[in-house]
Amino acid sequence: MDSWMINLTRNIWPFRLTQRDAFSQCTEDVLSEIAEKAGSLKKPDAIEEESYLLWVMGRLMMLDKVAIPDPALFQVHPQGEGVRVCRKRAGSVEFCFLMFEPDGYIPYHDHSDCNGVMRVLGGEVTTRNYDLLEQTLEGMVLQPSAQAWMTEGRMASLSRHRDNVHQVTAGPEGAVVLDVFTLFSHDAGCRYMKVTASEQWSGLAQGQLINGEGGA
Template sequence: MPKNSKISVIQKITSQANQTFNNIPSSGNNVDNKVFVEQQMELVSLLSQITAADLNIAPPKKLSASSKQPPSAPVTYMHICETDAFSMGVFLLKPGASIPLHDHPGMNGMLKVLYGKVDIRCYDKLDKAAGAEAEHERQGDAVSRAVLRSSGQFSAQSDPCVLSPAKDNLHEIDAVDGPAAFLDVLAPPYGPDDGRDCHYYKVLQTAGRKEQSEEDEVWLLEIPQPDDFWCGGEPYPGPQVSV
């Protein structure tokens, strides 16, 4: 690389992600691993600096009411890179689009909004309860106790949303008031052959309550991928990265 060439923000993030996620202890106890925590904080700091312009992306232009477009995926993905340690790309959500509640088995993750606004609700599974869970299992349903751990709205001015194998691991994401895009880092990547397949869930209302508050316990029913959600792909237009 020429001496005067400027290293892109996304390349700095890629290099730091490599350093961070190659230091994950095999025990999975990340909180007590000082090196990992320090590296993760540095990665969060770099993610906080990234903008849509750094990746050569921008909100889509509004189409006129008379223009006709073929049906397209509510969510698309721009692949940036993937290694054995992590994957990175950009999700783009159309107005009103949602990424349904899903999990990240044994994975760390970071999400940084680039444009627009999203609502994110994060859940954690709890220890199994013998009663209701066993009853659902007899009926053929895959049900888990969980708690709504956090809920909030994120924009390009917000800090990254961070998840770990033990905290905020399940989440659902809704675009608010228009289109939205976010940079997504997962470590390690999804890998069905390694026990890291993506599962989708539905929140079962309890005791007639329609609204949930943080730390409220709920039941999660595992479901197939919803019919109204699918993810398309489109080219990544930003700076290329070296991993």
């Protein structure tokens, strides 16, 4: 056998182990790599945000399976219905694991000064996104931008300027989701809102902030 073939086997082998510990280690390695990359972004306003998001998605795609934290580490989501959350912070990145009961949901919220990648780890979710066009004293002007039905393994992203407002609803079997948020300032975070949409999905909608913050 040629030597290059042996080396290739060695490189692939660690990612093909099936022991639980091996998966955990792989997940930790990839999440650490993402946190390191985010920490190296010195001028957030100057970054190519879409390229960065594609890079994050590419790293998550490397994982055949993502290790989910112990269920005992999950807490009730402060704004969701039938949702529990487990957050891990690493520098300017927050890894947010969400466990949805059947038909559980997180109501409309934005992601001020941050972007995110979502990967469905189990079950299915539907999402509905808006672009924030304008914010006035009366509220926000929102433009419908995306609707998706996502099953296990599917990923989606939102940037500071695209799809930044959304809601997430689990299917009849529930869902487990990993969100990877990159925060660009100390004020970065979610703001929950009531959205009044026109009868047609394509029409503009109004968003009114409501009390309460609390992650994805």
